[in-house]
Amino acid sequence: MTITDVRVIVTCPGRNFVLLKIVTDSGLYGVGDGTLNGRELAVAECLREHIAPLLIGRDADCIEDIWQYLFRGAYWRGGPVLNSALAAVDLALWDIKGKRAGLPVYSLLGGKTRQGALAYTHATGETFGEVADNARRFIEQGFKVVRCQCAIPGTVGTYGSGRGNAPTGEALPVEETWEPRPYLQTVPRLFAHLRETLGDEVELFHDVHERLTPIQAARLGKELEPFHLFFLEDPIRPEHKESFRVIRQHTTTPLAMGELFTSKWECLPLITEQLIDFIRCDLAHVGGITEARKIAAIAECYHVQTAWHGPPDISPITHAANVHLDLATPNFGVQEWVVHPPETADVIHGGPTFADGYLHVSDAPGLGCDIDEQAAAKYPYRRAYLPVSRRADGSVQDW
């Protein structure tokens, strides 16, 4: 089954997506997603100019060999741009393999270990009351796990507190401000309020978004212990993994990390030292299902569960890949889930469905998704940046 055509589709049906269609001489084709939020065109050009010519004429069945060829064969390897491009190829090849076998991808990965993937979504707000109201709305929809973020007094904009980063047409990144002191004071109070108003049954947690130092994160984890968080997400910036030892020494709040990682090697010290409880890489940035299932297997040995990144800036194709892997993974923990803008469904058909707290994928062969290329052309790319955060003194801070 020889690859005959590779088409890169950049489209913005509410969000920018970098999609891939790999066509074979059998008539079967597969769809993939390599969207890298805010740097989309770097991936698109990598796919068009560097990777597509290498795929023509190859056997689409040889997923692992193509993965190794693209990762190691280029000499220069890794990083978010190259590994997002690799992810797009990988997802499309798994889709083709499933269609060829007449089986959904979860079946190729070993079959279902569970009937649905436990899902969480994001409750946000300017005030504690707004966050609680939004969380209650999601609980009423069936969510059993809710991520909760709140605006921080005295700062301008706060990650996750309401304002999204969908394309706005603004030429340059929006700038926000953030300070650790009001943040560290506010978050424990938020969760005290949420437990008081929502009770103890629902699982709640918080995303720090890499903004704290290790000792600040340790303090936050300790102060949140009475509220029994499902986990504390991405407490510190990703570069120095050993810093997690400081946090771990001080708190029993479970820790999750990984959406900025781009390979299994970056996950290793956190997993093998049992410094985290959930590994939450992004399938679209680590090189797809092929890399993520290896990460899951390594994590299984160390009692670490998976919580793959599932934000709105990756397409429903990656969300579908997440759930196929979730269903087949014994040490699956939870799956992040958001609803895309309505126009996304004009371009990408299929994707997971939510019911009573769990995500499901169809039993259709492959990933169960398709791309309408004519519809995609109606939604041209719109430049969009993630916001940039600064401290009160003007210095750059992790957003």
Ligand SMILES: [Mg+2]
């Ligand atoms: Mg996050």
